[in-house]
Amino acid sequence: MSTHIDTHPRTIDVALGTRSYPVWIGPGLLADHARWRTALRGRHALVISNTTVAPLYLDRVAEGLDGLHWSSFQLDDGETHKTFANVGRALEALAQLGATRDACVVALGGGVVGDLAGFSAACWMRGIDFIQMPTTLLAMVDSSVGGKTGVNLPAGKNLVGAFHQPRAVVADTSTLATLPDREYRAGLAEVVKGAAIGDPTFFAWLEQHAAALSARDEAPLIEAIARKVSYKAGVVARDETEQGERALLNLGHTFGHALETAGKYSLLLHGEGVAIGMLLAAQLSERLGLSEAADSARLHRLLAAVGLPTAIPVGLDPQQLLALMRLDKKNLAGTLRLILWRGIGRAEIVGGVDEKAVLAVLEAACR
Incomplete structure (x- = not known):
């Protein structure tokens, strides 16, 4: 029965009036630069990833950023790194990039990366664009969609954050092949x-x-x-x-x-x-x-x-x-x-x- 289910990329729109955005789901989408590059409006981009995902997929994304002034910032992997200290480091990376108000943050990774990258984008110059590129199943089906961003405190999870919707979500299901069981x-x-x-x-x-x-x-x-x-x-x-x-x-x-x-x-x-x-x-x-x-x-x-x-x-x-x-x-x-x-x-x-x-x-x- 499952063999008859369509595996071609799907597009699901999150309809929020003028701020509506697409969620693209399917294999090979990180390399489909013509699709997602249209979501970048300015000259600057900061790719936020982690030390596990970046070695696997950053090159694929970098090819789509050709012609832009861009850099990358990598977290250590894990929930314990979704902190204010790392938000500060991300904002410093945006400052060093010279990011203007039409810059874009690209979140390449799981929910921790997406939450922290989105929150950093919400804070820089009171809010700039960001694109979600989830590489975990949990991020694809939940945290990358809906605009919830934030960081943890010792007192509790996600106690600090902002609603900040992405410009697009690029859910490349090929990345799940490298996801630990x-x-x-x-x-x-x-x-x-x-x-x-x-x-x-x-x-x-x-x-x-x-x-x-x-x-x-x-x-x-x-x-x-x-x-x-x-x-x-x-x-x-x-x-x-x-x-x-x-x-x-x-x-x-x-x-x-x-x-x-x-x-x-x-x-x-x-x-x-x-x-x-x-x-x-x-x-x-x-x-x-x-x-x-x-x-x-x-x-x-x-x-x-x-x-x-x-x-x-x-x-x-x-x-x-x-x-x-x-x-x-x-x-x-x-x-x-x-x-x-x-x-x-x-x-x-x-x-x-x-x-x-x-x-x-x-x-x-x-x-």
Whole structure:
């Protein structure tokens, strides 16, 4: 069945009026310079990447920058490097380049690179263009689309940032061939999340194609990316700055960010935290009488089928996790405001969640 799915490049538009932009998905797109070079409007470009991705793909991008005044800036790889210190270094690189207001930042890498590059672009001269060139599955299906940018603090993840939409997203699926297995599987968590929030038909499709997706079969992979991006693009178009519906995209993230922070951003990958967090949110929904055990069980089976973790790592403390959850940006008036669900495809925002119920779920999962 999957052999009949189209593998040609897809174009999905994120419709934000005059600031609309394309998301291109398919193999070989980094080398398709004629396609993405049109998104660069000025004479200056700064490519922000990391020490893992740049040796693999920077040359490919550089060929498309011929004739521009450009330079590159590389982070060390990993979530621990998404810091203000590195934003400062990126801004210094823009200064040394002599970047003017029509300059463009090109984010070549995963979510850490994209978030930091976008935030740096938002800060330089109060906002310049940037282009997302995601090289991880997680970045392709989630962080590169929608304009959320930011950095981490020791107190919590993404507590500082800005909404700053890219000029274009170039999702070259060929880059996934060099992605480590653990990183690839972490990206599948965001694919599952999109289906769990609002598309039960897509969830069933993922259950049917779990083995093919785990094996990185090209056709179903491109189809899954396109479906998830299309869903997110619609949500972002309706609620760009997360005043309502867009908050649903954070299913599992309040739990997940707490797990990542407690592990000092090195114990779990973001997608792994989201996977565990989604299951905890489902279990909390079940405990609060919002959903059935069968829904949690289906989610557990799908996450396990694509090789994602479903248990809190040994050694993390439930009380510390709850304290970290209190810092979440979605909370209002000092009470927990979580994304829960009434079953697969029916997520909702729930305010005033009883902390005792949350703690009970965390304690049960930490045994």
